[in-house]
Amino acid sequence: MDNEVINKLSCFIDLHIHLDGSLPMETVKKLLVLNKIEKNYTDDDLKNILSVPRVGGNLNDYLKKFDFPVSLLQTPKAIEMAVYDLKEKLKEDGLIYAEIRFAPQKHMQRGMTIEQCVRAAIRGQEKSSLKSGLILCMMRGDDNHDLNLETIEIAKKYLGHGVCGIDLAGAEAQYPTENFKDLFDLVKSYVIPTTIHAGEAAGPRSVDTAISFGARRIGHGVRSLESTQTIKSIKDNNIALELCPTSNLNTGLFENIEEYPFKGLLNYGFKITINTDNTTVSNTSIRREFRILNNAFNLNTIMVKNLIMNSVRASFAQPNIRVFCESEIERQFKELNL
Numbered sequence: 001m002d003n004e005v006i007n008k009l010s011c012f013i014d015l016h017i018h019l020d021g022s023l024p025m026e027t028v029k030k031l032l033v034l035n036k037i038e039k040n041y042t043d044d045d046l047k048n049i050l051s052v053p054r055v056g057g058n059l060n061d062y063l064k065k066f067d068f069p070v071s072l073l074q075t076p077k078a079i080e081m082a083v084y085d086l087k088e089k090l091k092e093d094g095l096i097y098a099e100i101r102f103a104p105q106k107h108m109q110r111g112m113t114i115e116q117c118v119r120a121a122i123r124g125q126e127k128s129s130l131k132s133g134l135i136l137c138m139m140r141g142d143d144n145h146d147l148n149l150e151t152i153e154i155a156k157k158y159l160g161h162g163v164c165g166i167d168l169a170g171a172e173a174q175y176p177t178e179n180f181k182d183l184f185d186l187v188k189s190y191v192i193p194t195t196i197h198a199g200e201a202a203g204p205r206s207v208d209t210a211i212s213f214g215a216r217r218i219g220h221g222v223r224s225l226e227s228t229q230t231i232k233s234i235k236d237n238n239i240a241l242e243l244c245p246t247s248n249l250n251t252g253l254f255e256n257i258e259e260y261p262f263k264g265l266l267n268y269g270f271k272i273t274i275n276t277d278n279t280t281v282s283n284t285s286i287r288r289e290f291r292i293l294n295n296a297f298n299l300n301t302i303m304v305k306n307l308i309m310n311s312v313r314a315s316f317a318q319p320n321i322r323v324f325c326e327s328e329i330e331r332q333f334k335e336l337n338l
C-alpha cells in the first residue's frame with residue numbers, strides 16, 4: 001500500500017513506549033532548565049546524547065542513552081511534565097491511545113519515593129486528553145528485590161486509577177526471567193495485567209517462562225520462532241507480541257529490516273502489535289514504524305487495520321476505552337475509503 005495512507009491515518013496505538021527513552025526534544029530543554037543545568041546544548045548535542053545512529057548499533061550503546069534522560073527525571077515536577085508532554089506529542093503523532101511505561105525505582109536518585117513518582121506520573125497523565133494507561137516496570141537485577149516488591153504494591157494500589165499494568169525490564173540475558181518467579185506469584189495473586197520483556201536479548205525459553213508467569217503480552221518476543229514449543233505456547237495462550245522493529249535494529253539484533261521476522265510471526269497468526277519502544281532513542285514514531293514495515297513487507301490495508309485492532313484487543317484498557325478505539329479506527333478507515 002501507499003505510505004500516503006499511513007501518513008493520513010490518526011488512529012494509532014502504542015502499547016510499548018518507555019517514558020525515559022521517549023522524551024520530546026522540547027521537553028528535554030525544559031527539563032534542563034528545571035534541573036538548573038547551565039551548560040548550553042545545541043540541538044545536535046542533544047540528539048547525539050539522546051539518540052542512537054540509524055545503523056551499526058549495539059545493545060550497550062543503546063542502553064547508555066537512558067542515563068541522561070533518567071538523570072533529568074528525578075523530581076515529581078519533572079515526571080509530571082514529562083508524562084504530560086509525551087502524551088501531547090503522541091496526540092500530535094496520530095495516536096488515540098497509549099500505554100506509557102517507566103520504572104519508578106530509576107527515579108529515586110534524589111529521594112523521590114516510588115509512590116511519589118507514580119502519583120506525579122498520574123497527575124501528568126490526567127492533564128492530557130489522550131487516553132492512556134501507565135505500566136510500572138520492575139527491573140531485572142540482583143539487589144533490587146524490595147524495590148520490585150514495592151513497585152507491585154504501588155501498581156496494585158493505583159490499578160484502575162492511572163496504572164493499567166506491570167512489566168519486567170532490564171538486562172534479559174544477564175538476569176533470566178525465571179529468577180523473578182516470586183514477584184510474579186504476587187502479581188498474579190493481585191490480578192495485575194502483565195507484560196514481560198522477553199525473547200529479545202534472551203531466547204525463546206524466556207518467553208515460555210514469561211507466559212507461565214501470567215504475562216498476557218510479551219515485549220518484543222521476536223526470537224519466539226526459534227522454538228516450536230514457544231510458538232505453540234503463544235498460540236494456545238493467545239499471547240500478544242509487542243513488536244518494536246527499529247529498536248531491534250538499533251540494538252543489532254537484526255542487521256536490516258529484511259531480516260526482521262515480521263512475516264514469519266504474522267504467518268503463525270500471532271496477535272502482533274506494532275510499537276516504538278523508545279521514540280527519542282530510536283528517533284522514530286509509530287507512523288514511521290508502520291512505514292518501515294510497509295516498505296519492507298508490502299502491507300495492505302487489512303493488515304494495517306488488523307495490526308491496530310490487535311493493539312486494542314491486547315491493551316490493558318477499560319472496556320469503554322476499547323470501544324472508543326475500535327469505533328475510531330473503523331471510522332477513519334471508512335472515511336479514507338479503506
Ligand SMILES: [Zn+2]
Pocket residue numbers: 016018197219277
Ligand atoms: Zn521496551
